[in-house]
Amino acid sequence: MRMKQVYEDIGVGYLGSRSPDQRIARSIMLGLGDARTVVNVGAGTGNYELVDLRVVAVEPALEMLAQRPPNSHSVVRAVAEALPFRDDEFDAALAVLTVHHWSNLAVGLSEMRRVA
DSSP states (O other): OOOOOHHHHHTTTHHHHOOOOHHHHHHHHHHHTTOOEEEEETOTTOTTOOTTSEEEEEOOOHHHHHTSOTTSOEEEOOOGGGOOSOTTOSSEEEOOSOGGGOSOHHHHHHHHHHHO
């Protein structure tokens, strides 16, 4: 899996220093509308995952995966540019504060469209 090592380095202690911004959380909730299944690409520690939806998180950094709470949604170690899901598997795709880390924005967005 090809990925940047950024969050393997700067992600140490991320969960203790970052918390969700409620304005962003509200916007996400409104944006997801009536979606029931969501893929969260570049999910990190899961700050913006809604608990009442079926969410599958995608995160490449082991450091971030290790900080996900024990009761968080299921997670797959992968990158945006190669999502390991079937076409149209999800109602919606979510990516929060992550696209600047992707190696190829167009491919990552195309993959999100494909699976949602």
